[in-house]
Amino acid sequence: MGEEEKMRVLEVLDSGELAPGDWTRQFEDSFAEYLGMKHAVATSSGTAALQAAVESVGLVRGDKVFTTPFTFISTVSVLVACGLVPVFVDIDGETYNLDPEKLAEAMEEHPEAKGVMVVHLYGLPADVNTIAELAEKRGMLVIEDCAQAHGARVKDRHVGTFGKAGAFSFYGSKNITTGEGGMVVTDDDLLAEKVRMFINHGQRERYHYEVLGYNFRMSNVNAAIGLEQVKKLDFINRKRRENAAYFNRHIDNPLVLLPKEPEGYYHVYHQYTVRVMGDRNRFVQHLVNNGIGCGIYYPSCLTEQPIFQRTGYIDTGTDIAREAARQVVSLPVYPGLGLEELERIVLAVNSYRE
Numbered sequence: 284m285g286e287e288e289k290m291r292v293l294e295v296l297d298s299g300e301l302a303p304g305d306w307t308r309q310f311e312d313s314f315a316e317y318l319g320m321k322h323a324v325a326t327s328s329g330t331a332a333l334q335a336a337v338e339s340v341g342l343v344r345g346d347k348v349f350t351t352p353f354t355f356i357s358t359v360s361v362l363v364a365c366g367l368v369p370v371f372v373d374i375d376g377e378t379y380n381l382d383p384e385k386l387a388e389a390m391e392e393h394p395e396a397k398g399v400m401v402v403h404l405y406g407l408p409a410d411v412n413t414i415a416e417l418a419e420k421r422g423m424l425v426i427e428d429c430a431q432a433h434g435a436r437v438k439d440r441h442v443g444t445f446g447k448a449g450a451f452s453f454y455g456s457k458n459i460t461t462g463e464g465g466m467v468v469t470d471d472d473l474l475a476e477k478v479r480m481f482i483n484h485g486q487r488e489r490y491h492y493e494v495l496g497y498n499f500r501m502s503n504v505n506a507a508i509g510l511e512q513v514k515k516l517d518f519i520n521r522k523r524r525e526n527a528a529y530f531n532r533h534i535d536n537p538l539v540l541l542p543k544e545p546e547g548y549y550h551v552y553h554q555y556t557v558r559v560m561g562d563r564n565r566f567v568q569h570l571v572n573n574g575i576g577c578g579i580y581y582p583s584c585l586t587e588q589p590i591f592q593r594t595g596y597i598d599t600g601t602d603i604a605r606e607a608a609r610q611v612v613s614l615p616v617y618p619g620l621g622l623e624e625l626e627r628i629v630l631a632v633n634s635y636r637e
C-alpha cells in the first residue's frame with residue numbers, strides 16, 4: 284500500500300460515510316472503464332461476486348455446468364449453492380486451465396448442460412475464445428472466474444469480457460486488493476441490475492424486496508483502496524511479468540518444469556507455478572532451508588473434497604489435474620521482489636538435486 288491508498292482511506296474516514304457510497308461507485312466506474320465494460324458491481328468478496336453472477340445469469344436448479352477440478356473452492360461451491368451440478372472436465376497439463384478438446388467431448392456427452400464456469404488460473408487466461416465458441420454453438424452460457432487474473436488478456440481482449448459475466452476478487456493476496464472484496468462485470472444491463480439486487484437484500488427500491496438477496500456489498504473504505512489499486516494494476520502486472528521473465532531466463536534444472544505462456548496470451552503471474560519431478564516435499568524443504576517461502580495451489584482436486592461427495596457432481600476425467608496437484612509448487616513472484624532475492628530463489632531452485 285502506498286501513500287495514495289492511505290490518503291484515500293483518510294478521505295473516507297473524514298467524510299464519515301463508511302458504508303457503501305460515492306467511493307464504491309467510483310471504484311466500480313474505474314474498474315468498468317479499465318476493462319472497457321458497461322457495468323461493474325462491487326461486492327464484499329470474490330466468492331460473493333461469483334455467487335451473484337451465477338445466481339443472476341438465468342440458470343435453474345439442477346442445471347449442469349462444466350468447470351475445472353483444479354481451482355479454489357469458491358469456483359464450485361457457488362455452483363452448489365445455486366443448486367447446480369458441477370461437471371468436472373480435465374485441464375491441459377501445460378496451462379493448468381480447462382482443456383477445450385476435453386470440454387468439447389464432455390459437451391457431446393452432456394448436451395443438456397447449460398453453462399461453463401471457466402477459471403483463468405495463476406493469472407493465465409484459459410483458451411476462452413475456443414471455449415466461448417463451443418458454448419455458443421450449443422446455447423450454453425459462460426461465466427469467468429477472474430479472481431487471479433486482473434488485467435490478463437488474450438490478444439487485446441481482457442479476461443472478464445468473454446462470457447456473460449466475469450467475477451474478480453480483491454482479497455489480500457490477489458494482484459490488486461481491497462483487503463476483502465470482489466467485482467462482477469458484464470455488458471448486460473438486466474444482468475447488472477439483478478446482480479445489484481442480489482448483493483443488496485433483493486431490493487431495488489429501499490425496503491421493497493423483490494427477490495431473495497443478501498448483504499454482499501463493498502464499503503467505501505475498501506473501495507477507496509481499490510480506487511488507487513486499479514491505477515497501479517498495469518504497473519504491478521508488469522513487475523510480476525518481469526520477475527517471471529527473470530525466472531524463465533535463469534532457472535535451469537531438469538527436475539523443474541517452468542510455466543508456459545502461449546503465443547498472444549498476457550499472463551499476469553498471480554502465481555509463478557513450476558512442476559517438480561520426483562519428491563515435491565523434498566523440493567519444498569530445500570527451498571525452506573534456503574529461506575524461501577513457497578505455496579502449493581492446489582494440493583488436491585475438488586473431486587476429492589468431502590463436500591462434493593455429499594452434494595454430487597459428474598466427473599468426466601481428472602487424471603491430468605490430479606497429477607498437477609501432486610507436482611505443482613508456486614515460487615514467490617510478488618512485485619516487491621528485488622534482484623538479490625530473485626537471484627537467491629534461482630540459486631536455490633537450480634541447486635536442487637533428487
Ligand SMILES: *Cc1c(COP(=O)(O)O)cnc(C)c1O
Pocket residue numbers: 328329330331354355357358402428430431452453454463464465
Ligand atoms: C481467491 C479466489 C476466489 C475467491 O475470492 P475471495 O475474494 O477470496 O472470496 C475464487 N476463485 C479463485 C480462482 C480464487 O483464486
